[in-house]
Amino acid sequence: MIFTALKISIFITLLIIGIFIFFGYIYSVIEKRNTRYIFSTFGNLGILFTGIIGTSIHEIGHLIMCLIFNHKVINFQLFNFKGYKYESTLGYVSHKYNKNSLYQRAGNFFIGIGPIISGTLFMMLSFKLLMPEKFTLLDINYFLLYMNNINIETFTLLLINLFKVVFSALFSIHNLGNIKFYIFVYLMISISTHISLSKKDFENSSIGIFSLFIILFLSSLICVTFNLNNFLSIFINYLLYLFIFLSIGLIFALISLGIVYIVYSIR
Known part of the structure; x- marks a missing residue:
């Protein structure tokens, strides 16, 4: 029983960490190129133009996770309007926690990766609100079929199909006269x-990994002991949903990189 719970908790912990390391790294690579092209083309005004929304959503991700995991928020700044030209820190969330609390220590992991969650969810929300007709083309249950037997081939097929749906939905001639489309692209x-996550974000996340594993192990042990396998299945399904949303967000990031690169090339 304990061995079964241990295997399940190790699997789920590695799955969670793997998902966020994978997407965190790719988002980071894309962001660096995006920022370079924007700064080379528009200078500090480009950082201001994108940072007001982007940095704010980034810091909101940290902030919400602090509240969820009961960390005390000492101070925060969603965007540094005064020093964005001269300082490398465009925003921050300063917080502290009770090191004796397993829950709060585990929260460090989610606080660290909070910007990826908030950013992806905001992308999806923007898609749904600004382009609802196109959003209905994303049948999440259809894409979940690919996840039943995930491997490199099905993962590649998943991304290709997601890209086709999103690209055909967005880059349609009918969108050219739609002001909501341009707001969405912005x-x-x-x-x-x-x-993307900073070095500090990754460091903060690593602090909570062991505590996260302990919580998952205790939860798995309870589920195995009382035969509550449905709860484990529901949790894994939520991870699959998160994986798909992160994949869609990644596609948006790649598309925005293409747009920024075109503007950079023209300028």
Whole structure:
């Protein structure tokens, strides 16, 4: 029983960490290129133009996770309007926690990766609100079929199909006369250029990994003991949903990189 719970908790912990390391790294690579092209083309005004929304969403991700995991927020700044030209820190959330609390220590992991969650959810929300007809084309249950037997081939097929749906939905001639489409593109560029995790974010996340594992192990042990396997299945399904949303957010980031690169090349 304990061995089964241990295997389950190790699997889920590695799955969670793997998902966020994978997407965190790719988002970081895309953001660096995006920021370079924007800064080379527009200078500090480009950082201001994208940072007001993007950095704010980034810091809101940290802030919400602090509140969820009961960390005390000492101070925060969603965007540094005064020093964005001269300082490397565009925003911050300062917080502290009770080191004796397993829950609060585990929260460090989610606080660290908070910007990826908030950024992706904001992308999806913007998509749904600004382009609802196109959003309905994303049938999440259809894409979940690919996740039943995930491997490199199905993962590649998943991304290809997601890209086809999103690309055909967005880059349609009917969108050219739609002001909401241009607002949506601006939001995507803003978020994708500020969604990645800093070195400090990764360090903070690593603090909570062991505590996260302990909580998952205890939860798995309870589920195994009382035969509550449905709860484990529901949790894994939520991770699959998160994986798909992160994949869609990644596609938006790649599309915004393409748009920024075209503007950079023209200038």
